[in-house]
Amino acid sequence: MSTAPVVLGIDIGGTTTTFGFVAPDGTCLAETELPTRASEPLSLFMERLTERIRDAFAPISVGHDLKGIGIGAPNADYRTGKLVNPPNLKWGSNVDLAGLFRRAFGVPVAVTNDANAAALGEMAYGAARGMEHFMVVTLGTGVGSGIVVNGEVLYGADGFAGELGHTVVDPDGRVCGCGNRGCLEAYASAGGLCRTFFSLLANHDGDSSLRAVPFSGLSARLVYEAARQGDRLACAAFEETGRILGIKLADAAALLSPEAIFLHGGLAAAGNLIFDPARRSLEKHLPGMSRQRVKLLPSGLGNRSAAVLGAAALVQRHLEKEQPPGFTTPSTR
């Protein structure tokens, strides 16, 4: 009996890990989510994840052949296959992600950072098909970006290009998880939105349905739900988050001249609450001749995970042609 080839795409986020088995045409089978539990040791995470992967593959294993694994994860190094000091995960400074998965499943593994994976997914199956210059910005636990120039993901000299989340909003501003001050990630992530909300609460006397919620109990979801119900301070928090995001997107667009910028991740799911102020601010701060030339768009993949599809597209591509330095196969390691 013939089997159809699939690759496993895995997106490891600061809060949630998602995976799915992706066919060459982009169909995603058995997509599964589990909590990442960032404070848990890596070994426990690997145990939970590999078990869930085997469980998910079991029912489809008869008709499908697993050919490779692509992984998107924060601070993952495409060139070495390692996870280097991921700011929102406490797994040590140099985790050989590609090696771990290669040993666990005995198939080739390719690794890239989560935002690059999202860009690859958007380019392979989403709204960036055919675009030579674009950028995907992930707004979640952290803020990342995957930059595509001349149809290729930009890795740069050290392999870590695309650190939009650590560009500077205010050199004297909020302390960021990375140790610097005033990074975009401290403003335009889920936690950044909450901090902006609390800062507004502290500085204004407007009423808010969230006055009774403690700092430790607040989540981006609560701010979103309050804003949807018209809570003025919650709406203002989105407005301010979008304004700040738009300035840094304009900076990136001035340097890169992308055709489009795609917003992905939890905060992007807030729709117009974040897109409207971000678009106004982007347009205002773009260099004159670039105005109205840079589209700010949601993912073209709808509810499908761009990073899962992109991680799958990454390994698929390497199975078909080149192999990156960090690409590990059972025979090479």
Added chain:
Amino acid sequence: MSTAPVVLGIDIGGTTTTFGFVAPDGTCLAETELPTRASEPLSLFMERLTERIRDAFAPISVGHDLKGIGIGAPNADYRTGKLVNPPNLKWGSNVDLAGLFRRAFGVPVAVTNDANAAALGEMAYGAARGMEHFMVVTLGTGVGSGIVVNGEVLYGADGFAGELGHTVVDPDGRVCGCGNRGCLEAYASAGGLCRTFFSLLANHDGDSSLRAVPFSGLSARLVYEAARQGDRLACAAFEETGRILGIKLADAAALLSPEAIFLHGGLAAAGNLIFDPARRSLEKHLPGMSRQRVKLLPSGLGNRSAAVLGAAALVQRHLEKEQPPGFTTPSTR
């Protein structure tokens, strides 16, 4: 008698225009400077420039054959050969620079912006030889940047990538020549340095040898000379200019991960006065894992004009192989 091929490289700056005849090995003959006179009509500038070019070529014309012209100019569009709303020149909104020179000299013409030309010069003949990822920042009348990724100048979707000068230092900051507020160009250009000096003069009571100089009489050169003689406010103006520049260089490095950033232009000639504070600030604001990985360097071309050499390298390259969309030859137009 056999003649040696040369190409003409021209660098049109906001204040000074420089040209030279460049041999395939990078030797530059008859390098000449003339004032640009930004407020003068384009026709007068063309008249003066073509006359000077013919004068300079006359003595070497017997042994040399002019094969092509490469031009670097602010806001020049590589793809169309046109000058689009150059912010520091009053020549109208769409000057067909390639066509003008093609008609005047009857040879193929290639055009790019001045900062891209400087990057091409650094890559062909300077300290960026062999680098795949770097950036040249020009600090003069304006602030520009030429970005090289994967060994190619980055043009982006609209052809105008590399607008570092119009990234945002402060959204409520100084009015910039482009109409936006708070652009880097309003801080890290020659004029920006003067504005910072006057702002320090207004806000501090320290003594300065430049207290008697009116706003309209101040130049970056005067601030430089005062700083060299230990004038504390002049030194502080360089310090502040470098600090601001370093933040925006860190932003660009976070996105692009260059191996090196080269500072060119008049302000870069101030040496340690600008390099030291810029380097400190760049290092402070880089994402943690990129620290000490991005070199901040002066041009490797010394007193030779990177933009003249780069403009020459551009047309040389196109004579040898491809032709860009904006490349005009006598036969095609």
